[in-house]
Amino acid sequence: MTKLLSPANENVLFLGNEAIARGALEAGLAVASGYPGTPSSEVIEALASVARKRNLYVEWSVNEKVALEVAAAASFAELRSMAVMKQNGVNVASDFLLHLTASGTRGGLVLVSCEDPGALSSVNEGESRYFARMLEMPLLEPADFQEAKDLTKWAFELSEQIGNVVMLRSVTRMSHASGNVICGKLPVRSRRAKFEYGGAVMDSQTGPMISTPVVAKHLLHQQRLKVIEELFERSSFNRYIGPAKPDLLILTSSACFLYAKEALEMLHLQKRVGILKLGTTWPLPPKLLKTHLQKTQQILIVEEVMPFLEEQVKVLASGMSPHVGRKTFFGKYDGALPSAGELNPDIVAGAIGAILKVKRKILSKSYLSEIKKATEMIPVREQTFCAGCPHRASFWNIHTAIALDGREGFVCGDIGCYSMAALSPATGYHTMPTLHSMGSGTGLACGFAKLSQFDFHKPVLTVCGDSTFYHAVIPALINAQHNRADITFIVLDNAGTAMTGFQPHPGLKVSALREAVPPVDIVSICQAIGVQVAVSDPFDLSATSKILTSFLAERGSVKALILRQACALSPEKKGKKPYTMQVNEELCLGDACGCNRLCTRIFRCPALTWNQSRKKAMVDEVICAGCGVCASICPQQAIVKYNGT
């Protein structure tokens, strides 16, 4: 039996995201939706794995806005529902979210945002906590795995209490780490869906689900939040550890609580420094805050990434200053902690040590020099496409076509594994100078392509993945066609949402619940939009090159090229090697004029290695995926392709 359905009181090791899923199950969740995004994806995956057993409906929606809408519908039908996404997704869903908090909800609706301080697997470290403040949604932040489960469960109750969305915010170090959780009870009965809307307009439980009259409903919402504030004052998720009169009070939430705890242990300051761990971070309970502010003169706020708590605390503190007196605050505003990036115990310990003028025992000089020597031996590991990745071949083709065209064409990039083309010449061959959000590549391309009247004549290309296409690109492609933007539009179709873990998307024949579904065809959509469409296999370098070269030469219209080749790690390819590749050392020119290591220095597939002693290229048979592309690029035909293994 899956551990997600463990019986009550069992102590289970859960991934943070699994704990969130468990909490939702214990709350009687009925519907869950989301869009894949690291570090959030496992929540939906876990729920999908038990959907049949627990009578859940679980969906990978085409984007986070639609995901939130799907969850909202379930909530309007009096079911408990959850929308799960990473921090980017909250921005995508924000238009609907704005109106949802204004109309209110019925069945408990929890918005789970798993964020990425330090951008470990994102190209931003945006903060969605401010949405809670802007839209006045209660915000909960678990600080450990037990809380991840318990807070999620509580979130549904809170949501039903105010008839509005509650936000739960996690971070990578919480979502993707594991810890022990004692399970609660799983409910036996499930609810029936029903949707009434004949009641009074001001009654969100029986009337229409609309945000008007706006100001009246806004005031009503703010009134209801007062109940939440009271609950937060008494909540055990806000707790204090430390001395009665600490020299320094740390205010913190989320994974930063663990960093702060560890920092105090490193400095042996547990008797001098107290930690107020906040699990309810909006609205901040003012009475609780007052009680703790009165204990001490100095307060350090430890949080990632933005000074969200710091600003709220300072606003409240200045309001209650007649009662608590003047305080000295440390945090991001004064530079005690870095204003960007992830925190860790070392950084927090450094800040505490500086405030209390306590020196940390650091590593001995000899140990430090040993570390330095060891780091010199660590091989450089660059971010790169996997062996057998179709994107490597696609960008090789794109680079060549741009070079032959000779007008300095460039690619507006988008989000997926192929984003890495912007990060390194080893992956993108210098083709991709822009990278923003899902679907923005095509939008930017539309803009660049209309600048010829300002003397801008560089050919404009854009790439997007298959999942990205459905998520956000279609409107931009329609825009290109409607506004006559001369762009070369390339879909890198590798048959899955690869970067985030191979979740299904509308182009596939299977859904999140492993049911057979009719695929939505990208080629047909492009044709319906009215653009010229071609399809090619990126592994076929010469055929793809021909099409790209002719597309770049063709001016004045949108040209769509769908490059189809499954991801090297896709289920259909994993473990299978179509070819065995071998370097014929007699033909290999190595670093001599005539080749100068084209395969290992420029093409850079990780399975091609340079043998320093023999001065020849070599295929690493363990890494090699057997795609065969390298055989086409070797000027000496020294890389040989054998069928099978």
Added chain:
Amino acid sequence: MKKKPGSQAQLKQKVLEQDLCTGCGACIGLCPYQVTHQDRTVQLFDCDLEEGKCFAFCPRTPADYQKIRNILYDSEDITPEIGVVKGYFLTRAADKRLRARAQHGGTVTALLELAMSEGLISSSIISSWNEDQHIEGKVVENKDCLRDFAKSRFMASPTIAAFNRFKGAYMHKTGIVATPCQALSLAKMKTSEFAGIPNTVFPVLVIGLFCGWTLARDRFENLLEKYGFGIKEIQGMDVPAGKKNLELASERGQVDIPMVEVETCVRAACRYCIDSTAEFADLSVGAARFGKDSEEMRCWNQVVVRSELGKVLMDMAFNKGVLEFRDVPAQALRNLKNAAAEKKKNALKKIIEKSGSAKNLLYLKSDDPVIKYYLQSQRKRKGIS
């Protein structure tokens, strides 16, 4: 410490970006880093090799011309105007049918056919149209096909690329029809010190072509469009002596385009070229000029024999009756030398204009005896002693 730019970077900075690239193809076909595309030399990827063949064989990088002359030719035959002259002839192909299909006297095609049938060479590299309607080099191993490729095109063909790619080139004797810049590039290869290229005895017969300029394809194509012609329709082109027109022959008949208009299509690099007679070939062939333009003169070639191999071939042509020889008027060689000297002086002038100083001759070395000779005459003309 800044790393010295490698061969490829230097090729880019000193040749490609300076409008000096003649499109000869010497840097192409050696490796995957340079390719030719639609009349342009394109560098696809960055090569960081310090010393590469591309820079060494490019005819527009500095070289010791005197050293090359001494290795390839007999020194007593060297003239400052037109290089080595071992012999000078006016010839035409004896075969009337060949003359009808070829340029002027059809001498080049006749010589290649002879060289192949006598086993002097086993293949020929000439220029031809490819499937993308661009001109490039082609290896012909059947001598009966040579006539299909006769006639001048006046557009640069990266023929050396075909030579570079021809795996048998260094092992089998091959003949190649080369413009002056291409002949220079082959001469640099013959005398190079790169490993794997056998020097001195380089089994290539180089038949040079007289050349004053080539046309940039895109500009020429636009000009032709103006006259309602597609570039593939051209069956033959000529600039008859003394006339101010480019004569185009096509199925639809002949069209004359004023040279003034054609000159706007000339490739920039040609203006900086001092060699109009392919001084580094085994023998060089051009249109005959022995008096006023006439039907007769139009079907003769002038030939300058330079190397021992060139002499062997010409003697063979004479003995086998493959070529007809005509009496050479006294002034003919003098006229050729004068015309060539004019080109040298004009080119040097343009080079100095471009570089801004007589001390910087771009790809030429000012201590080369021929260059020195013309620089001096330049100074004399300007009244500077």
